[in-house]
Amino acid sequence: MPILKIDGKDIEVPVGTSIIEAAKKAGIEIPHYCYHPGLSVAGNCRMCLVEVEKFPKLQISCYTPVTEGMVVHTQSERVKDAQQAVLEFLLVNHPLDCPVCDQSGECELQNYYMKYGLYDSRLMEDKVKKHKAVSIGPTVMLDGERCVLCSRCVRFCDEVTHTHEMGIVNRGDRAEIEVAPGKEVDNDYSGNVVDICPVGALTDKDFRFKCRVWFLAQTPSVCPGCSRGCNIEIHWNKERPYQTPGERVMRLKPRFNADVNKFWICDEGRYNYHWIDQGRLLKPMQKRRGVPHEVSWEEAFGTLSGLFLRPQEMGVIVSTDMTNGDLAMAQQLFVSELKVKNVAYQWIRKSGKEDELLMKADKTPNTRGAQALGFEDRSGEIYEQIEKGQIKILFLFGHNLMEILGKDQAEKMRSHLETLVILGPHAHEGINLADWALPSAVYAEKNGTFTNFEGRVQKISKAFPPMGMAKSEREILKEMARQAGIHINLTV
Amino acid sequence: MQAKFQMSSELKTELDKIVSQYETKQAALLPVLNLAQEKYGSISPEIESWVADYLQLPLMKVREVVSFYTLFHAEQKGKHHFQMCRNMSCMLRGCEEMIEYLKERLKLEDGQTSQDRCFSLSTVECLAACEMAPMMQLNDRYVGPLTKESIDQILKEIEINN
Numbered sequence: 164m165p166i167l168k169i170d171g172k173d174i175e176v177p178v179g180t181s182i183i184e185a186a187k188k189a190g191i192e193i194p195h196y197c198y199h200p201g202l203s204v205a206g207n208c209r210m211c212l213v214e215v216e217k218f219p220k221l222q223i224s225c226y227t228p229v230t231e232g233m234v235v236h237t238q239s240e241r242v243k244d245a246q247q248a249v250l251e252f253l254l255v256n257h258p259l260d261c262p263v264c265d266q267s268g269e270c271e272l273q274n275y276y277m278k279y280g281l282y283d284s285r286l287m288e289d290k291v292k293k294h295k296a297v298s299i300g301p302t303v304m305l306d307g308e309r310c311v312l313c314s315r316c317v318r319f320c321d322e323v324t325h326t327h328e329m330g331i332v333n334r335g336d337r338a339e340i341e342v343a344p345g346k347e348v349d350n351d352y353s354g355n356v357v358d359i360c361p362v363g364a365l366t367d368k369d370f371r372f373k374c375r376v377w378f379l380a381q382t383p384s385v386c387p388g389c390s391r392g393c394n395i396e397i398h399w400n401k402e403r404p405y406q407t408p409g410e411r412v413m414r415l416k417p418r419f420n421a422d423v424n425k426f427w428i429c430d431e432g433r434y435n436y437h438w439i440d441q442g443r444l445l446k447p448m449q450k451r452r453g454v455p456h457e458v459s460w461e462e463a464f465g466t467l468s469g470l471f472l473r474p475q476e477m478g479v480i481v482s483t484d485m486t487n488g489d490l491a492m493a494q495q496l497f498v499s500e501l502k503v504k505n506v507a508y509q510w511i512r513k514s515g516k517e518d519e520l521l522m523k524a525d526k527t528p529n530t531r532g533a534q535a536l537g538f539e540d541r542s543g544e545i546y547e548q549i550e551k552g553q554i555k556i557l558f559l560f561g562h563n564l565m566e567i568l569g570k571d572q573a574e575k576m577r578s579h580l581e582t583l584v585i586l587g588p589h590a591h592e593g594i595n596l597a598d599w600a601l602p603s604a605v606y607a608e609k610n611g612t613f614t615n616f617e618g619r620v621q622k623i624s625k626a627f628p629p630m631g632m633a634k635s636e637r638e639i640l641k642e643m644a645r646q647a648g649i650h651i652n653l654t655v
Numbered sequence: 656m657q658a659k660f661q662m663s664s665e666l667k668t669e670l671d672k673i674v675s676q677y678e679t680k681q682a683a684l685l686p687v688l689n690l691a692q693e694k695y696g697s698i699s700p701e702i703e704s705w706v707a708d709y710l711q712l713p714l715m716k717v718r719e720v721v722s723f724y725t726l727f728h729a730e731q732k733g734k735h736h737f738q739m740c741r742n743m744s745c746m747l748r749g750c751e752e753m754i755e756y757l758k759e760r761l762k763l764e765d766g767q768t769s770q771d772r773c774f775s776l777s778t779v780e781c782l783a784a785c786e787m788a789p790m791m792q793l794n795d796r797y798v799g800p801l802t803k804e805s806i807d808q809i810l811k812e813i814e815i816n817n
Binding site: 317321327328329330331332333334335341342343344346 | 700713714715716718719722723724725780
């Protein structure tokens, strides 16, 4: 492997590595716009110029492979001059609309100007006018004037989705991003072009003007939208919650994982978060003479733990939306301790859209995890036993019986039961069937792990506390068990 | 929906011949567009998508090329198409004055075609004839260095031949 020197540091990298990647490995930042490690090299922005000894001219570090004994300078006067000049060029026709630009705060033009620019404007001419605020797809807005023509979005549509919707038309200072007439950037991964846009040219319709990015907090997590388990970051409004009342999650962004999702996530996963803050069940509810009443957790735990004396009449249906920790707690309590025979998972949303890039047909995040803990997809048998009157108590996790069985069938099923306990985050219509409705936390509100379809166990982190009085399934079960005199200590 | 554009069969044969000379279909894009424009007078969106299908290229790749070169145009041009170079060498040698003069003589603005479809005026990027700057392309002919007199002369010739 060649050894080279960058800014005086010796670095050993494999043959064929570009200077920019070698520098990244050594912790040296080289500014760039068009280069993206997930796309082909375009070499058009000229921002990543570096000085290589024995080369007469500055070289673009994204396209120059390292060689043995190469000596690179990223901080020399020549390089600094070049960076400043390139920035000046890129900003010649850039509108100074940062105060109303949604990219503000995460814009590489802003960042690099403060780091590598800091020149006084010499512009006497009028700026070239281009198309502004053009909708180019169901998720993406284009501002032609803000674009630096790095072509990342074009390459993304060419190389990752192979849908070829975008291109750069015209020439010179009139060049702009365009989609074919009558066409839209309407593919399953369109939101990614916004992520990779280094400036404010492409913005996300779902996120635009909702929240300034510097008010956001980022929490690493895993997308619960399918069994792929793409690594994501939950961006939530930490600093100005009163500006988005009732909405905490502002957007989801992909988080790099070379083995799972690389740099990308699908739109289905990206926009699958509004339910986190909507329609939530906020307090434990008990039905008394047909009418739901709010109760305290203590009351709920006290009464419900009494049901544990009748495990032979009990059925438990867990969900593959639950984390491994929650599932393990259910497994410990119901299977190991109470010896309940009828414990299963119900596999819902298992046949959605699947493709060769990321999307999997199983739209739940933890089917493999449930299977690994010994749960089986036997919910049908449990429903049969309820109808036969063998199961009188049902613990249901997250599911909506109305949706699964249909209204009539669900009500019929309900009438066979003595007690129906539903633990779930949402106050859907199926909740009305329950004798006890216990609010549980969603994935963004707890720590835990999901096991993806390949068996990869991935960590999710708690972004914010559960809404209302909700608790994680794990806490609810643990407390209920404690009241019944069963102590479970899980280290999962 | 418009009826799908049909390329004339003679032209198609000619295009097939061109394509067969290249290793990849994509490489034939410029000559194919050239021939199509020669035959139809412009590259309409219908021709654009026909070419894209024909060369198995994404439509946007064809559009990028068509919009990049000033020698391709989407609308029909007049019988006499004046393409005035506006690039570096020509500008240094006074093309701006020549462009203004021609605009005045033809009573046309950049990109316009006269109502009788006799004249079109465009300003274009470098035509690679800097030695005759300031210059223009009049249909297939390069003319330069231009002076007000030579422009007068050309317009007179056109008038006589009409």
